[in-house]
Every structure is written in structure tokens, then in C-alpha cells.
Amino acid sequence: MVSNERTPDARGEFLAGCRDMAPVLIGTVPFGFVAGVAAVGAGMTPLEGIALSLFAFSGIAQLVVAQLVAAQSPVVLTLAAALIVSLRFLMYSAALSPHVAHLPARWRVPLAYLMTDQGFAMGVHIYSQPGDRRLRHWHVLGSGVMLWVVWQSSVVAGAVLGAQVPAAWSLDFVVTLSFLVLLAPALRTRADLAAAVVAGAVVLLAAGLPYKLSLVVASLAGIAAGVAAEWMHKR
Amino acid sequence: MSEWIVILGAGAVTFLTRASFIVFADPQKFPHAFRVALAYVPAAVLAAIVVPGLAITQGALDLSPANPRLVAGIAAFAVALKVRNPIVSIGAGMAALWALQALAG
Numbered sequence: 001m002v003s004n005e006r007t008p009d010a011r012g013e014f015l016a017g018c019r020d021m022a023p024v025l026i027g028t029v030p031f032g033f034v035a036g037v038a039a040v041g042a043g044m045t046p047l048e049g050i051a052l053s054l055f056a057f058s059g060i061a062q063l064v065v066a067q068l069v070a071a072q073s074p075v076v077l078t079l080a081a082a083l084i085v086s087l088r089f090l091m092y093s094a095a096l097s098p099h100v101a102h103l104p105a106r107w108r109v110p111l112a113y114l115m116t117d118q119g120f121a122m123g124v125h126i127y128s129q130p131g132d133r134r135l136r137h138w139h140v141l142g143s144g145v146m147l148w149v150v151w152q153s154s155v156v157a158g159a160v161l162g163a164q165v166p167a168a169w170s171l172d173f174v175v176t177l178s179f180l181v182l183l184a185p186a187l188r189t190r191a192d193l194a195a196a197v198v199a200g201a202v203v204l205l206a207a208g209l210p211y212k213l214s215l216v217v218a219s220l221a222g223i224a225a226g227v228a229a230e231w232m233h234k235r
Numbered sequence: 236m237s238e239w240i241v242i243l244g245a246g247a248v249t250f251l252t253r254a255s256f257i258v259f260a261d262p263q264k265f266p267h268a269f270r271v272a273l274a275y276v277p278a279a280v281l282a283a284i285v286v287p288g289l290a291i292t293q294g295a296l297d298l299s300p301a302n303p304r305l306v307a308g309i310a311a312f313a314v315a316l317k318v319r320n321p322i323v324s325i326g327a328g329m330a331a332l333w334a335l336q337a338l339a340g
Contacts, residue, residue: 054246075244082245105258177329225275226278227271
């Protein structure tokens with residue numbers, strides 16, 4: 001080895017993952033709290049709200065389910081909406097899979113369960129770093145476990161304490177800001193920018209569509225715009 | 236009762252979409268065009284989540300400078316482009332929103 005980097009060890013990689021995720025948690029705590037409050041506000045018991053969070057582990061899916069349970073929507077429609085807002089996980093899963101394809105299923109199943117918007121962004125970052133990659137999955141696992149523990153604790157706090165936060169604090173704005181801080185570093189090229197601008201415009205034009213379909217339509221339009229921009233640039 | 240069906244169903248839906256490629260597919264078999272498209276997933280999906288949170292208030296589109304969430308979001312975005320630390324960007328966005336709401340009184 002000519003590299004003077006230290007040889008990675010599993011424990012060190014795991015702890016580095018926990019540390020990397022720490023700055024993200026400022027958004028996770030209020031977001032989780034908002035999701036816990038929303039579940040109870042929708043008429044679920046605190047236990048049901050916490051169970052929803054343990055099974056789904058997705059802020060957007062939990063908020064959508066809470067909205068539709070509150071509106072007493074049929075179960076099938078509620079699950080269809082949860083599926084639609086989760087379609088982005090298909091894309092994340094596909095993008096991350098080449099990095100973890102060599103791992104056994106006992107690794108890939110928990111890494112899949114722990115994958116979130118923040119976890120995906122972190123995973124892409126972790127695998128883009130130079131150096132020894134053999135134990136990178138411990139790094140990804142550390143970041144996922146860190147986020148999971150803080151998220152679930154925040155949801156429990158929201159579900160148990162309930163809506164005791166004044167609306168004037170606008171705590172729900174943290175949900176938008178949490179995704180905004182992921183968007184900024186994702187815009188590295190003009191094609192990325194084209195994807196974001198088109199997706200942003202289409203999501204507003206499609207805002208009237210039912211069941212959060214606008215999210216899926218806008219995502220696909222944005223991806224197409226990014227591919228088109230890359231293609232035009234190459235010619 | 237139906238709550239528990241929703242809870243388990245939401246768990247199944249979110250896990251299966253996450254596990255789709257990571258657990259069940261062979262990435263070597265993805266077509267080239269699909270790999271190219273994957274590169275634009277983060278920018279497109281994140282923009283589609285963020286933009287309504289800034290531009291739609293109380294169910295209506297509001298692109299005016301009088302929309303405090305839009306102005307605070309743009310400020311936070313400008314900070315996020317310069318500073319990689321989410322604590323700074325999210326803090327700046329919330330501080331801007333609170334300041335604008337206080338000014339609008």
C-alpha cells in the first residue's frame with residue numbers, strides 16, 4: 001500500500017457514519033416531532049403513531065398517511081398515496097444498489113430499511129470518497145442507525161407530548177428546509193439544475209392532481225429534463 | 236382496526252420500494268439509459284418536494300415577495316450553496332421566517 005491512510009476498521013467506520021449524520025439531526029428532531037403530532041392529530045393513538053413510524057420510517061409517507069387517515073380515506077387509497085410518495089425510493093434504491101450489490105442479504109435488508117432521503121444523500125457522498133471501500137457499508141450503517149434512533153425518539157416525543165407547540169413557531173417549515181439543504185449540494189452541473197428547475201415548475205403546475213401525484217409527475221419530468229440537458233450538452 | 240392495516244401496509248410499501256433494487260435486482264443488468272437517468276433523481280425529486288413547501292401557502296400558489304416562506308427558503312438556499320453545514324442553513328431559514336413573520340406582525 002502506497003497510501004498513508006489508515007486501514008479502515010468496522011467500528012471506526014460505524015462511528016464516522018454516526019458523526020457524519022449529526023449536523024442533519026437539527027432538521028430531523030423537529031420533523032419527527034411534527035410527524036408524531038400529525039399522527040395523533042389524525043386520530044391515531046400514540047402507540048399507533050409510533051408503530052407507523054417504526055414500520056414506515058419515512059417522514060413524508062407518515063405525514064401523507066396521517067393526512068388521509070384524518071380525512072377518513074379508504075385504506076386502499078391511503079396505501080396508494082403512501083406508495084406514490086415512496087416511488088422515489090425505487091430511484092434511490094437503484095442508484096445505491098451498485099455499491100452494495102456485493103454484500104449478503106443480511107446486510108442489504110437492513111441497509112434498505114434504513115435508507116431515507118438523508119441516508120441516500122449520505123450514502124452517495126460516502127461512496128464517492130476516495131480510498132479503501134471495503135468497509136464503507138459500516139459507515140452507511142452508522143449514519144442510518146444514528147438517523148433512525150433520533151427520528152424515532154422525536155416521533156415518540158411528538159406522539160406523546162402532542163400539539164403543545166404554538167403554530168406561530170412554524171415548526172413544519174423545518175420539513176421543507178430539511179430537503180432544501182439536501183437539494184443545494186445535489187446541483188453540481190447545468191443538467192442537475194435543469195432537472196431541478198423543471199421538476200419545481202411541474203410540481204406547481206400539477207399541484208391540483210389528487211393523492212400527491214404531482215410529486216411523481218414532477219420527478220419524472222425533472223429526470224427527463226436532466227437527461228435531455230446532458231444529451232444536448234454532449235452534441 | 237383499519238389503522239393497523241394502514242400501519243402494516245405503509246410499512247410494506249415503504250420497505251418494498253426501498254428494497255426493490257438493493258435487495259432484489261442485479262445492477263449489472265440495468266440498461267445504460269437507466270443509469271444515466273438515475274444521476275438526475277436527487278435534483279429532480281428533492282426540488283419536487285421543496286418547491287411546494289415554499290411557493291404554496293394555505294393551498295394557493297404565492298410567488299410574491301410577501302410570501303415569507305418563499306423569501307426565507309431562498310435565503311436558506313443561498314446559505315446552503317455556500318455553507319455545507321445543515322445546522323447553519325436550517326437555522327438561517329427558520330430565523331428568516333420568524334423575522335419576516337414578526338415584521339408582518
